[in-house]
Amino acid sequence: MDTNGAHVGRFGLWGRGSRRRAVPNDPGLLAAAAExxxxxxxxxxxxHVDDPNGYVPPEAIRGAWLVDERGRLTGEYEENPRHGMPQDDFGKLSASDHWLGWLGDDPAAAVRAGIEESLRAQVADAVVEWVKILDTPHFLTAGRPRSEDERTLLVTRAALAAPFALSVRTARHGRSVLLGVFSWAAVDLAPPGVRRDRHWFDLGVGLDWAAERLGRRIYAIDGADDTAEG
Structure with a gap:
């Protein structure tokens, strides 16, 4: 049996009843229970997961073993109804009430394509298996008043920074699960300019780090050098 010591909280994680099973003689599982x-x-x-000590998508959890107050397995086991192939999850992006018209009719598909494009710029045969947006992205929008109506703005530039977990496969490296922040800025969204876009793919950073830089990055497209942060 393949297990890891991931702590998943109190029992009843999936809101369904548990079953009794024979406790496996797995040193790793027993040590995790003791902790x-x-x-x-x-x-x-x-x-679905090569490194159980890294990010584990919910679908990769087969189930959970109940641990008693002395750190011993009780034999009670709850199956995860979501167990299976991990799926994309752009709910944190789609649920935002921020204006995303600059991303087209399907913002989630646009962001996914941008992430895959960023990966393929580094490894040409990279294939993204799944992407999960882990938190509400940080957004920036700028514009100018419409000449005929000073009460409304004409959006001229927009940007977002979205924290992610994803799985990517390449011929050379196999599967890797990556964590980081994907940032996208677009300028000259209103005529007469010609739209320009730029992506940043930052691994191992948090949303606060990327959000702090997004204000500079959205203007870096105008010509300033931002390569040290890309």
Whole structure:
């Protein structure tokens, strides 16, 4: 049985009843249980995750074992109804009430394509298996008043920074699960300018880090050098 010591909180994680099973003689699982008395530990499906100590998508969790207050497995096991192939999740982007018209009719598809384009710029045969936006992106929008109506703005530039987890496959490196922030800025969105776009793909950084730089990056497209932050 393939397990890891991921602590997944109190039992009842998926709101369904548990079943009793024979406790597996797995040293890693037993050690994880000892570290999390009164909680539960996850059983990770290695089909979808190569490093169970890194980011684990919810679908890669087969189920969870209940741990008693002394850190021992009770034999109670709850299956994860979501277990299966990890899927894209752009809910944090789609649920935003921020204006996303600059991304076209399908903002989620546009952001996914931008992420894949950024990866293929580094490795030509990169294939993105799934992408999950982990938090509400940071947005910037700038514009100028419409000449005929000073109460409304004509958007001239826009940007976002979206924290992500994703799985990518390449012929040379196989599958990798990556964490970071994808940033996208577009300028000259209103005529008579010619629209220009730029992406940044930053690994191992947080949203605050990327949000702090987004204000500079949205103007870097005008000619300033931002390569040290890209």
């Amino acid at each position: 999390h008395p009164g909680g539960s530990v996850a059983e990770i499906d290695p089909t």
